[in-house]
Amino acid sequence: MKSNHRFTKLLRANLNAVLRSQPEILPKNASLLVGVSGGQDSLCLAKLLQMQGTKLNWKLTIAHCDHQWRSDSRANAEHVERIAKEWGIAFCLRTAESLLTSEAEARQWRYAMLVEMANNHNCAYVVTGHTRSDRVETLLYNLMRGSGADGLASLTWMRSLTDEIKLVRPLLNVSRHETLGFCHEQQIPIWEDSTNQNLDYRRNRLRLETIPYLQEHFNPQLEMAIAQTSELLHSDVIYLESQARSFFVDNMTVLWDDHAPRLNRQRLQEQPLALQRRIVRQFLSRYLVHQVNFEDIERFLDLLMAQNRSQSAPFKGNISAFVEHPWIVLHIC
Numbered sequence: 001m002k003s004n005h006r007f008t009k010l011l012r013a014n015l016n017a018v019l020r021s022q023p024e025i026l027p028k029n030a031s032l033l034v035g036v037s038g039g040q041d042s043l044c045l046a047k048l049l050q051m052q053g054t055k056l057n058w059k060l061t062i063a064h065c066d067h068q069w070r071s072d073s074r075a076n077a078e079h080v081e082r083i084a085k086e087w088g089i090a091f092c093l094r095t096a097e098s099l100l101t102s103e104a105e106a107r108q109w110r111y112a113m114l115v116e117m118a119n120n121h122n123c124a125y126v127v128t129g130h131t132r133s134d135r136v137e138t139l140l141y142n143l144m145r146g147s148g149a150d151g152l153a154s155l156t157w158m159r160s161l162t163d164e165i166k167l168v169r170p171l172l173n174v175s176r177h178e179t180l181g182f183c184h185e186q187q188i189p190i191w192e193d194s195t196n197q198n199l200d201y202r203r204n205r206l207r208l209e210t211i212p213y214l215q216e217h218f219n220p221q222l223e224m225a226i227a228q229t230s231e232l233l234h235s236d237v238i239y240l241e242s243q244a245r246s247f248f249v250d251n252m253t254v255l256w257d258d259h260a261p262r263l264n265r266q267r268l269q270e271q272p273l274a275l276q277r278r279i280v281r282q283f284l285s286r287y288l289v290h291q292v293n294f295e296d297i298e299r300f301l302d303l304l305m306a307q308n309r310s311q312s313a314p315f316k317g318n319i320s321a322f323v324e325h326p327w328i329v330l331h332i333c
């Protein structure tokens with residue numbers, strides 16, 4: 001390595017530090033499926049994992065998902081395949097067969113494909129190149145949508161995709177500026193995604209306009225500061241979620257009847273509001289078809305004050321909750 005390879009040294013030291021403090025996220029001998037879009041973050045990730053992986057005996061596979069969204073998407077996929085070949089890493093590809101109509105749909109399809117490829121290649125880990133910069137964007141984006149702590153802390157080091165497969169983001173401490181420096185030093189040809197400059201996408205506007213504005217006028221260390229907020233919130237969320245889960249261990253507090261599951265109203269009332277909301281969300285998540293939202297939870301909690309059966313809380317999908325002393329019962333048609 002050249003002595004002036006400052007970003008390479010920095011990022012290798014950073015990854016080592018992450019693995020020392022959380023060895024479980026990418027253990028020895030693991031098979032890793034690395035999601036590579038062709039952009040600077042994921043190419044940096046793949047190269048870095050290859051550099052560090054020999055001593056940990058990782059088996060790498062590069063995976064690319066072609067959303068068929070851009071006229072150059074096929075060339076983009078071929079670019080990633082060529083690099084994988086050059087680096088001697090196995091490669092796999094999925095191409096969208098039907099039109100993906102929104103960013104959310106594309107993202108959902110991509111994760112489904114990554115899981116499918118991980119299963120095919122016996123990989124227990126899907127690794128992505130999310131950076132500290134993504135973490136800041138996600139937090140600000142979710143803040144503006146009215147998220148609670150969970151949404152603000154949503155980009156974390158590791159989460160489960162399925163019972164067997166974990167999603168790992170080992171670059172969460174690294175900025176986009178640093179992944180670019182690494183790619184230049186390693187002479188990695190980056191595929192420039194033209195849509196990244198399109199301000200019609202709100203995330204792009206956040207990245208290109210809002211965050212630089214906040215850095216200039218409020219805090220030049222904004223990325224560090226917000227990443228820290230996200231980390232702090234994440235540990236609060238883990239604690240509160242586990243406290244809420246402990247509510248369900250006793251069948252005096254909950255009954256999981258298929259047609260009429262129920263929660264003990266008085267026990268729920270005794271909990272602090274922060275836990276009441278989490279308990280209700282965990283409970284409703286088992287039965288509501290859509291993602292449980294703030295209004296669902298508040299409607300359910302209103303029943304803490306209701307008379308027997310005098311009031312009900314309706315939810316989408318022909319489900320409603322009502323009071324039947326000493327329970328709040330969920331009626332599922």
Ligand SMILES: Nc1ncnc2c1ncn2[C@@H]1O[C@H](COP(=O)(O)OP(=O)(O)OP(=O)(O)O)[C@@H](O)[C@H]1O
Nearest residue numbers: 035036037041042063064065066107127128129130
């Ligand atoms: N087309 C793709 N093929 C394979 N992996 C991809 C692709 N696009 C993104 N990824 C992986 O996801 C990471 C994050 O990419 P990006 O920020 O564009 O996605 P995102 O939609 O914001 O993701 P998320 O919604 O999960 O935060 C990339 O670093 C890469 O590892």
